[in-house]
Amino acid sequence: MAKAKKKTTKKKKRESKQKVKNRHIKLKIFAGLVITFLLYIGYCIITLPNIEEAVNRTRQPSTTITAENGNEVTTFGSVYSEVITVDELPPYVIDAILSTEDRRFYSHFGFDAISFTRAMLTNMFLGRYAQGGSTITQQVAKNLFLTPNKNIKRKTQELLLAFWLESKFTKDQILALYLNRVYLGAGTYGIEAASQKYFQKSSRDLNLKEAAVIAGMLKAPSRYNPIASEERALERAKVVLNNMVDNDKITQMQADNALKMRLGPEKKYNVKDAMHFADWVYNDVNSYIGERTNDIYVLTTLDQDLQQAASDILETTINKYADTRNVHQGAIVIMDKSGGIKAMVGGVDYAKSQFNRATQALRQPGSSFKTFVYLTALQEGFSAEDKIMDSPLSIGKWKPENADRKYHGEVTLTQALAHSYNLATIHLSEMLNRSDIIKNAHRMGISTEIENSPAIALGTSEVKVMDMATAYTTLANGGYAVIPYAIKEIYTKDGYQLYQRNIDDENQILDKRDVEQLTYMLQEVISTGTGKRARINGFAAGKTGTSQDNRDAWFVGFTDNLIAAVWLGNDDNSPMKNVSGSNLPAEIWQKIMITAAKLN
Numbered sequence: 001m002a003k004a005k006k007k008t009t010k011k012k013k014r015e016s017k018q019k020v021k022n023r024h025i026k027l028k029i030f031a032g033l034v035i036t037f038l039l040y041i042g043y044c045i046i047t048l049p050n051i052e053e054a055v056n057r058t059r060q061p062s063t064t065i066t067a068e069n070g071n072e073v074t075t076f077g078s079v080y081s082e083v084i085t086v087d088e089l090p091p092y093v094i095d096a097i098l099s100t101e102d103r104r105f106y107s108h109f110g111f112d113a114i115s116f117t118r119a120m121l122t123n124m125f126l127g128r129y130a131q132g133g134s135t136i137t138q139q140v141a142k143n144l145f146l147t148p149n150k151n152i153k154r155k156t157q158e159l160l161l162a163f164w165l166e167s168k169f170t171k172d173q174i175l176a177l178y179l180n181r182v183y184l185g186a187g188t189y190g191i192e193a194a195s196q197k198y199f200q201k202s203s204r205d206l207n208l209k210e211a212a213v214i215a216g217m218l219k220a221p222s223r224y225n226p227i228a229s230e231e232r233a234l235e236r237a238k239v240v241l242n243n244m245v246d247n248d249k250i251t252q253m254q255a256d257n258a259l260k261m262r263l264g265p266e267k268k269y270n271v272k273d274a275m276h277f278a279d280w281v282y283n284d285v286n287s288y289i290g291e292r293t294n295d296i297y298v299l300t301t302l303d304q305d306l307q308q309a310a311s312d313i314l315e316t317t318i319n320k321y322a323d324t325r326n327v328h329q330g331a332i333v334i335m336d337k338s339g340g341i342k343a344m345v346g347g348v349d350y351a352k353s354q355f356n357r358a359t360q361a362l363r364q365p366g367s368s369f370k371t372f373v374y375l376t377a378l379q380e381g382f383s384a385e386d387k388i389m390d391s392p393l394s395i396g397k398w399k400p401e402n403a404d405r406k407y408h409g410e411v412t413l414t415q416a417l418a419h420s421y422n423l424a425t426i427h428l429s430e431m432l433n434r435s436d437i438i439k440n441a442h443r444m445g446i447s448t449e450i451e452n453s454p455a456i457a458l459g460t461s462e463v464k465v466m467d468m469a470t471a472y473t474t475l476a477n478g479g480y481a482v483i484p485y486a487i488k489e490i491y492t493k494d495g496y497q498l499y500q501r502n503i504d505d506e507n508q509i510l511d512k513r514d515v516e517q518l519t520y521m522l523q524e525v526i527s528t529g530t531g532k533r534a535r536i537n538g539f540a541a542g543k544t545g546t547s548q549d550n551r552d553a554w555f556v557g558f559t560d561n562l563i564a565a566v567w568l569g570n571d572d573n574s575p576m577k578n579v580s581g582s583n584l585p586a587e588i589w590q591k592i593m594i595t596a597a598k599l600n
Contacts, residue, residue, distance in 0.1 A: 276346025368545025369459030418529030445470030
């Protein structure tokens with residue numbers, strides 16, 4: 001019995017020692033975890049970004065491109081506006097934001113355990129990230145100091161910075177930081193910039209519906225802003241108004257009445273379908289004023305109504321004939337006689353392709369290049385009524401033909417140009433110095449290399465749509481050199497003028513009589529020749545152009561006031577079906593000029 005008790009006592013002692021040992025191990029593990037956690041917190045603190053540097057972080061200055069009527073085309077860069085304090089805003093603006101983003105903002109210390117727990121449970125239940133639990137203070141910390149990367153280190157630093165902000169600033173100051181720095185879509189930062197952008201008014205004057213729209217944007221600014229989709233913006237605003245009702249900030253009747261309110265002015269004036277133009281202008285701005293740090297407005301020559309009309313006409317034509325005639329792209333440049341760009345369509349869908357076919361694409365001009373040949377002939381003493389032969393021709397192994405595969409015998413220069421006879425034009429060009437033809441093309445605005453070969457007469461060297469419009473503008477204004485331009489003025493947000501375009505010195509590069517004769521010949525193209533489908537009431541002169549296998553189709557021409565170059569084709573250079581300069585491009589040109597006359 002005594003031995004049994006002794007064994008039991010020893011066993012208890014061993015078990016007691018093991019328990020003590022296990023407790024010591026657990027304490028060491030716990031201490032290790034605590035130390036590891038503290039070391040990690042220390043690491044996060046040490047690697048925090050420089051707070052002063054982050055607060056003063058520079059941004060890309062904004063550049064707002066406007067049409068000549070002052071309406072906005074687009075804004076590049078980050079748009080900020082004046083600083084707004086909380087007490088300057090209507091109370092329902094704050095209520096809308098807090099009811100949706102952070103209901104307990106004024107009661108928590110930078111971290112909302114209730115919202116965090118609810119968000120975690122929701123995300124676990126749905127198996128995806130569906131709800132965030134960050135407070136406004138945490139969002140300020142993230143926006144001011146941290147990167148958008150989602151990882152444990154960033155979330156830890158975000159929380160630490162939130163505690164720091166809560167200790168250094170009042171709640172209203174933190175909220176003001178948020179309201180003036182938060183991204184609200186379309187390049188805008190801060191509630192005042194967003195209010196001006198979307199509603200053309202100060203945030204001080206927002207109505208309840210507008211306040212709900214802005215609060216709704218905070219979830220996904222690029223998706224819920226009114227420019228991206230007014231329908232989505234309003235659906236999201238309904239959610240915000242319901243949140244305000246649930247939070248006892250407004251009544252259901254007030255929410256219902258808010259939905260009947262207007263968003264900004266009754267009519268909106270943003271210029272549509274001009275992004276190819278805006279890109280072209282933006283890339284040129286710094287060459288006018290150099291590098292800068294201030295926000296600027298760029299007033300351009302763009303005619304908003306003409307731009308919209310040209311874009312619609314091209315898109316409608318392409319959509320109608322895309323399948324039956326295999327034509328999928330096009331470009332249009334419209335100028336006034338001084339070279340001011342009144343409209344530029346760089347393609348049928350900017351969202352799908354930002355490549356600007358008006359200024360970047362190189363395409364064969366076909367017979368629209370013949371204008372330079374006939375100009376050179378006039379300079380060499382030929383007249384519009386002189387006769388040349390339209391007959392079979394061989395130059396080495398090259399045996400060109402007319403489009404109709406016929407020979408027309410003796411014809412005048414006017415007839416040859418009007419009916420676009422290839423053989424007559426080649427006969428003529430071989431009587432001239434081809435380098436003079438090239439020289440004329442370059443002097444008038446063609447910037448690309450032109451091959452000195454017999455095929456020069458048929459427009460086989462590639463050119464830009466912009467260049468063809470420029471060259472024909474030289475004819476339209478009586479032979480004076482033209483440099484295309486789009487920028488009229490550049491000024492700061494405060495109205496300080498940084499640049500104003502001066503009128504160019506006149507530089508006549510073509511003889512007036514040669515221009516008059518050539519203009520008469522180009523009128524005949526439209527009156528009796530290949531350009532009949534471009535006829536309009538009043539003066540019109542121009543030239544059709546079609547490259548080999550119908551890969552490119554052009555019409556370039558001018559009226560008393562405007563010059564327009566129209567090109568159709570495909571980006572992969574595939575042939576179109578029965579599309580030539582004499583049909584679809586001529587029809588587009590005609591519609592543009594008829595519309596322009598109505599607008600004036």
